[in-house]
Amino acid sequence: MEILVCVKRVPDTSENEIELNGAGNDIDRDDLVYSVNEWDNYAVEEALQIVDKVGGSVTVISVGDDESEEVLRREMAMGADKGILLSDDAFENVDGRGIATILKAAVEKGNYDLIFTGAQADDGAAQVGGMLAAMLDVPFASLVNTIEVNGDKLKIGREIEGGNQEMYEISLPCVLSIQTGINEPRYVGIRGIRKVASVEIPTLGAADLGLDAAAVGASAARVQRTDYFLPEMGDGAEILEGSTEEIIDKLVELLKAKGGLK
Amino acid sequence: MAQVFAYILHKDGVVDDTALELAAAAKKIDAGATPNAIVVGAGDALDGVCNDMAASYGEVWKVANDALTYPDAEIVRKLLANILPADSIVLFAHEHLGMDLAPGLSVKLDAAFVPDVVDIEGADGSTLKLVRQEFGGAVSAHVTCDASQGAVMTIRPGVFAADESKSAGGQVVDKSADAGDFAATRKFLEIVEAEAGDVDITKSEVLVSCGRGIEDEENLEIAFDLAKAMGADVSCSRPIVDAKWLPKARQVGTSGQTVKPKVYLACGISGSFQHMGGIKGNPFIVAINKNAKAPIFQVADVGIVTDMLDFLPELTEKIEEL
Ligand SMILES: Cc1cc2nc3c(=O)[nH]c(=O)nc-3n(C[C@H](O)[C@H](O)[C@H](O)COP(=O)(O)OP(=O)(O)OC[C@H]3O[C@@H](n4cnc5c(N)ncnc54)[C@H](O)[C@@H]3O)c2cc1C
Ligand SMILES: Nc1ncnc2c1ncn2[C@@H]1O[C@H](COP(=O)(O)O)[C@@H](O)[C@H]1O
Numbered sequence: 001m002e003i004l005v006c007v008k009r010v011p012d013t014s015e016n017e018i019e020l021n022g023a024g025n026d027i028d029r030d031d032l033v034y035s036v037n038e039w040d041n042y043a044v045e046e047a048l049q050i051v052d053k054v055g056g057s058v059t060v061i062s063v064g065d066d067e068s069e070e071v072l073r074r075e076m077a078m079g080a081d082k083g084i085l086l087s088d089d090a091f092e093n094v095d096g097r098g099i100a101t102i103l104k105a106a107v108e109k110g111n112y113d114l115i116f117t118g119a120q121a122d123d124g125a126a127q128v129g130g131m132l133a134a135m136l137d138v139p140f141a142s143l144v145n146t147i148e149v150n151g152d153k154l155k156i157g158r159e160i161e162g163g164n165q166e167m168y169e170i171s172l173p174c175v176l177s178i179q180t181g182i183n184e185p186r187y188v189g190i191r192g193i194r195k196v197a198s199v200e201i202p203t204l205g206a207a208d209l210g211l212d213a214a215a216v217g218a219s220a221a222r223v224q225r226t227d228y229f230l231p232e233m234g235d236g237a238e239i240l241e242g243s244t245e246e247i248i249d250k251l252v253e254l255l256k257a258k259g260g261l262k
Numbered sequence: 263m264a265q266v267f268a269y270i271l272h273k274d275g276v277v278d279d280t281a282l283e284l285a286a287a288a289k290k291i292d293a294g295a296t297p298n299a300i301v302v303g304a305g306d307a308l309d310g311v312c313n314d315m316a317a318s319y320g321e322v323w324k325v326a327n328d329a330l331t332y333p334d335a336e337i338v339r340k341l342l343a344n345i346l347p348a349d350s351i352v353l354f355a356h357e358h359l360g361m362d363l364a365p366g367l368s369v370k371l372d373a374a375f376v377p378d379v380v381d382i383e384g385a386d387g388s389t390l391k392l393v394r395q396e397f398g399g400a401v402s403a404h405v406t407c408d409a410s411q412g413a414v415m416t417i418r419p420g421v422f423a424a425d426e427s428k429s430a431g432g433q434v435v436d437k438s439a440d441a442g443d444f445a446a447t448r449k450f451l452e453i454v455e456a457e458a459g460d461v462d463i464t465k466s467e468v469l470v471s472c473g474r475g476i477e478d479e480e481n482l483e484i485a486f487d488l489a490k491a492m493g494a495d496v497s498c499s500r501p502i503v504d505a506k507w508l509p510k511a512r513q514v515g516t517s518g519q520t521v522k523p524k525v526y527l528a529c530g531i532s533g534s535f536q537h538m539g540g541i542k543g544n545p546f547i548v549a550i551n552k553n554a555k556a557p558i559f560q561v562a563d564v565g566i567v568t569d570m571l572d573f574l575p576e577l578t579e580k581i582e583e584l
Contacts, residue, residue, distance in 0.1 A: 011397070013397055013398060013400070014474065017400075017553055017555060018396075018397040018400040018401055019400075019401075019555065020401060027397075027401055096365075096375065096377075097368070097369070097374075097375065100369075119361075122396060122397055123394070123396040123397075123403075124377070124378055124394075124395065124396060124398070125377045125378070126361050126365070126377055126378070127365040127375055127377050128365075129365070130361075130362070130363075130364070130365030130366040130369075131365045131366060131368070131369050131375070133366055134339075134365070134366035134367075134368075134369035134370055135369055139336060139447040139448045140336070140362070140366055141362065141448065142335075142358070142361050142362045143358055143361065143362070155451070157454065158358065158362070159358065159517050160358045160453075160517070161357070161358065161516060161517060162456055162517075162518070162519070162520070163456030163457075163510050163511070163513065163517065163518055163519065164453055164454065164455055164456050165453065165454040165456075166450070166453055167450075167451040167452050167453070167454060168334075168448045168449060168450055168451060169448065169449040169451060170447075170448040170449075171447075171448070174448075180500065180501070180504045181500070181503060181504035184505075184506065222374035222407060222408040222411075223374055223375065223376055223405060223406070223407050223408075224405065224406050225394075225403045225404070225405050226403075226404045226405070226406055227403065227404050228396075228401045228402065228403050229401070229402055229403070229404065230401065230402065231393075231402045236559060236560050236565075237547075237549055237558075237559045237560070237561075237562035237563060237564055237565035238563065238564050238565065239554075239559070239564075239565045239566070239567060240564060240565070240566050244568070244572075244573070244576060247566055247568075248576060248577055248580045249580075251548065251564070251566065251577065252577075252580060252581065252584070254546075254548075254564060255492070255525060255548075258524060258525050258546040259467065259468070259524045259525060260468050260492060260494075260524065260525030260527075260546065260548075261468075261492055261493065261581065261584075262468070262492065262493025262494075
């Protein structure tokens with residue numbers, strides 16, 4: 001089984017508090033710590049487990065700048081066999097459809113049975129996987145949380161509301177977006193990273209992919225973010241202040257009043 | 263402005279709450295126009311759903327076929343691509359079916375796609391001005407969408423107040439014959455129901471709920487100690503279940519349980535909409551979080567900016583003394 005896993009480099013929200021910059025129109029990008037999108041780790045782990053069972057290889061791929069190479073290397077340290085970086089000045093500020101178009105061109109240069117994306121990334125879009133499948137004209141399922149390989153078919157589970165699960169049989173090739181919790185992604189130590197530090201990661205640009213830069217680039221993006229802002233919210237919480245003891249006293253009174261203590 | 267369509271979710275003849283929220287969203291795109299609805303399904307209850315929707319939408323496009331008894335996104339996407347006019351604006355609820363169906367539909371229609379829209383500021387010609395959230399709600403973003411070749415959008419459930427006016431006086435139009443074939447590219451097998459857990463948090467009156475801020479499995483003890491002192495149960499956010507620290511039956515949220523407590527203590531939980539979507543009945547929400555800017559403070563009644571790992575044991579001690 002040849003599996004391609006799409007991975008994205010994103011600001012790590014557990015390492016940084018995402019805040020607006022001084023001008024209030026963008027996030028503060030100074031000192032941001034980046035890592036691989038949380039969902040993509042689960043996708044890579046799932047691919048590795050499938051290949052362990054049925055054989056094959058795992059390739060990780062990312063659309064991004066040079067720094068996305070770090071993310072590919074981390075996933076290779078997990079065990080992915082190959083990494084491919086798709087990078088070109090023309091790819092800056094593309095929309096989700098642009099990302100899917102670039103990935104499609106790369107997919108067509110390979111021979112993959114199965115393609116994984118994460119269910120969603122930092123901007124919560126949950127769009128690239130479904131778009132990629134539609135562009136490739138192969139079946140798609142989102143929010144996948146179990147996979148069982150049966151020959152050239154997969155039995156998969158999709159997470160729906162209330163902890164319930166929708167089961168489908170889906171044929172290969174297909175695109176699946178992977179939900180967190182499907183497995184327990186393996187730990188990557190510093191030694192693992194060192195082992196793949198000098199493995200070459202090919203970089204492909206628009207020309208290599210046979211893409212017309214004007215057709216995929218920012219100018220072709222029909223969806224554009226104009227700025228970031230903080231909305232005026234309703235009343236917001238009453239923040240309890242004072243010493244810990246004072247705060248606890250106030251909180252206990254409130255809990256008593258609201259039926260929070262039995 | 264192009265015609266707006268809303269995809270209606272329904273089950274066993276009952277229309278989902280989002281159906282009238284999408285009607286409200288459609289009116290924010292074009293206040294003067296009457297949006298249309300699309301109702302897809304099978305069986306006797308379908309006509310009731312269509313008639314219901316005719317009160318709120320101009321035309322209700324019905325597609326009936328036994329293959330649609332269970333709405334498989336792969337089948338529905340194909341039929342929508344067949345029946346929708348070029349350049350339409352199509353709205354879905356941002357939930358699991360919309361996430362499965364809508365991005366691919368935008369490709370098939372060659373329309374723009376905007377996911378998880380939380381507000382619509384209006385239209386300027388064929389450019390839509392929309393609001394989204396990023397980074398789990400930490401910041402919002404203005405987004406423009408060129409809808410000149412149509413647009414597909416998913417709308418976050420619960421953010422638009424339902425349009426209850428029911429004054430559309432619409433009509434049902436049967437489009438089943440135009441839908442093409444209903445061949446499946448994946449085969450629906452069954453629904454596997456969630457396993458029941460050791461406690462039923464949907465019945466709990468008081469919940470001590472832990473999020474990623476608990477940091478370590480061993481630290482869960484401080485939440486259980488507090489819950490014991492308060493007479494509460496322990497629930498959690500999704501990452502705690504993903505890490506297998508607590509069973510799925512204790513997860514609050516859209517893909518977990520819907521709870522209706524009197525008091526909800528959110529400890530180390532950022533307040534994502536998928537988590538908050540599982541909290542109903544307007545409980546008294548106390549947020550304990552070390553980040554003063556965490557989105558949870560926008561929706562909680564009372565907030566405490568502190569390290570929960572220090573705070574919870576002190577609170578437990580105080581309550582035990584009472
Ligand atoms: C389709 C789908 C369905 C989903 N369904 C659900 C669902 O049903 N339920 C659910 O919960 N999520 C769900 N999610 C995930 C959701 O989007 C969020 O990722 C999740 O809710 C975040 O959980 P959290 O708040 O615990 O973690 P985080 O967002 O990481 O927040 C942790 C918080 O803890 C604070 N913190 C850290 N350390 C401390 C400390 N020592 N003391 C105090 N505060 C601290 C941080 O400031 C932060 O605000 C779903 C996602 C998708 C895509
Ligand atoms: N720049 C990118 N490079 C590679 N894969 C991506 C990129 N952006 C998104 N993806 C994939 O699409 C998934 C969903 O992201 P999104 O649709 O942006 O929410 C991610 O988890 C990745 O698997």
